[in-house]
Amino acid sequence: MGEYITILGLFLGLCLASFVLKVLGTLFLKPRLQERAFRKQGIPGPPYSFFNGDHKEMRKMMQQAIATMPKAPTHDILPYYNPLMYQMTKKYGKMFYIWLGTLPRVVLLEPKLIREMLTNKGEEFHKPEINAFTRLFTAGVSSLNGQKWAMHRKIINPAFHMEKLKGMTPTIAKCMEAMISKWEKALGSKESHELDVSIEFQKLTADIISRVAFGNRYEEGSRVFQLLNEQGKLLSKVYYMATFPWLRHLPTKTNFRMKQINREVTNTLKGIVTARQKAMEVGGSYVVKDDLLGLLLESNLKEQRENNSSRGKGGMTLEDVIEECKLFYFAGHETTANLLTWTIVALSMHQDWQEKAREEVVGLVGIEKTPSFDDLSHLKLVTMVLQETLRLYPPVSITRTTGRKGAKLGDKYLPRGVSVFVPTPFLHRDQQVWGEDVLEFNPRRFSEGISKASDKDPSPYFPFGWGPRICIGQNLSMLEAKMALTMMLQRFSFELSPSYAHIPYFVLTLQPLRGAQIIVHRLQPNP
Template structure:
């Protein structure tokens, strides 16, 4: 009798797994494809399991095989070659396949606005995205969905608002001073040029270490280096997610990913445990004023009130998420902005004059002065338009929804090509691929500008990033003038974010 029950359970589990697999890999994708074709939304024919991955990989390899012949900003065909090819064939809307995941490319501003503002809780990150970043940033705010996302956003948002946000300015100024001194020291040793991307990456890592971990600043820098390696490996592993069970293969990069993840979480647990110990033995009345301290305080409150569970794993995932989002995207914004200013000395001088007029403390801005740096805001926006750190904005529909007259079936991912929208001649005019910050002099320009997404699910750290960028750039241009080096080779590439393949080499000259 017991044997019969065991066999029945085994058969039930076997057929359930088999049915779920067939549904996931065959029935659901086929249903979605049919629904979209009936509405006139077509796309390239997918292959079994791999979808259109091989075509996308081939197109990208061709487009980025060599550096660009000059510094110009017509980069959509280079970085999103599949979008360029397929949009010409199938129009503004088309469906392509990343393995077994159907993705609809959407570029119509009104439909994008409706999606981002109206469906924030029933659309989010897909299984493929979550699996691809599981070991990197886990289930932090960036990868959370539905009610979990609502709770996590509510917990984290206060760290980037009001007086709390203003309190970070001192860290930013202090870290920037140290970076400027290191640049001066490099010039004194006879260096004629520097790779500014390295300096900006270290600087933003220092700032996020101090604001996230405060007195555990050295451990924060260790975490930064480990997460950088983890990001590269996870990007490599996520290319194989279309193959069933690939994430369980004992491949070299899968083993390295798990090892690095363990190192990162060991360091985070040391920071967290030291805070908890200090409170428990009475050496401290709080867990600290940084992000870690705020999350631990919230975890304790919610445990006592039986609200949404915030456990240690989620605290660590939030720390990893904000470490990644808080340093890399800002470092890239700064690096591309310096490249653009080094190539456009007229705008560089305009900013220098504005900073001199507004910032009376030798180019060191106070929080209240930042809003008066209007030209600097325009330059930053134009940099984000031309080189948005994230080239696409993904959302998956978890329920059937309607966008205008378009029916979106449950399970369809919608991919918004931010880079293509920011470089659309139809939206921005004939000078779309030129550096022209003046286009942001009017408020209307911002309607199709989405570097930080939009709606309820926009980037929670947007104000932090913009404050940081303004402080760093105003201090840099008040201390140095800079030109692009002859050694600079313009070659944007995508590794999760848009990066300069060979860095950005500039020639610095100290100002009196």
């Protein structure tokens, strides 16, 4: 008996020693070796700070910056949006590293090297593996790499072809009409009314994506949206713990709620998807071919048949489809809502551009007609306004990770597992690229298209990413935004409320920290 106890003790001792060595390697040895490798190649950055890295200093500086933001709204947001990175760009230039806990992150602002990374066709640079907390929120094609990414992308692509999106235009217009009707009631007999448009657009885009994704099951889809919206807020609270994924097993209130939401969302989407699959098998009238789910399942079935796989090995599994449905929500709802919010804020700051955009809308569409798909395609200035808004307020930044063998970038070699970060708000405000008016809201810079928007050709403009991994839903997002902006300009004018505080803040996406309070004025119809 004593011999077995001794063996067990030795085994547990070895396990404990292995665990301690692994922790010491993560917290001390590996960061020091990576720091040495960066410095040897001339990549500058701050020294490693035990465990927290630069996270603690970053939070402190952001809190101070928010408290001292100028009262007058300005597009010169970088000193307040991320003051630590702003100081480092001044000190280190266009390529340096920072520390996220124990993990180094190379910040890249050199357009040539960014394109080199994004057009990489091998596995030297790929999307980072999502952590255990994020997986409870959403996964889908945006988190995949290699052959699985290529297969998912191939299956999803048909749902976002322009001809398919054209068929969704009436649904988008109907959702807009419902929001406008609500605004009209809020105005009542008054000429103006204050609204937090960030909340309004969250509701609008949730309604749109629920309908275009699930057709006549949109009410169930709306419930999914509410849950995922809550999940996103919970994720932002625990995201700093991503380095230690085992923390998700702790019996905390947040962990419990996140798992509960994930189960409910998965079960709801499973019910919607399996019902549609059964209807497709029997060819029932329940099938709606022109919503995103129907188009996705149709394309997936085609892929499975081409690969002669009744088990779905040649296409997506049920679990894969559910994850893509979750992604429809986050990418299709959050991005568009923020684009509309920042557009209305920008047009409220710049009344001259608001009037120019309205003149184009009234001249080409009129004030009473609901815009058609073809009408929207002819609104050049409206498109330019949206493009300039995306330049100044891009929804997300770009992150890539080096593969198992590391990666060469220019004349530098990055060790394996190193994260490369492109902060697009910084890139889109590079005076050397965009000119002296870089901090001005000037849609005219896009009058000859994106590639000629600056002295550089093509312009380093990445609001939806770039290269093979460019956002698959960008056309749907722009279609929604064009329709919404056009219909609002037909009926209302906008100005900033005195209570509005211009504080762009990154929480999964770039959004206003304290809302977007706008005074909405009813336009008097022409006699």
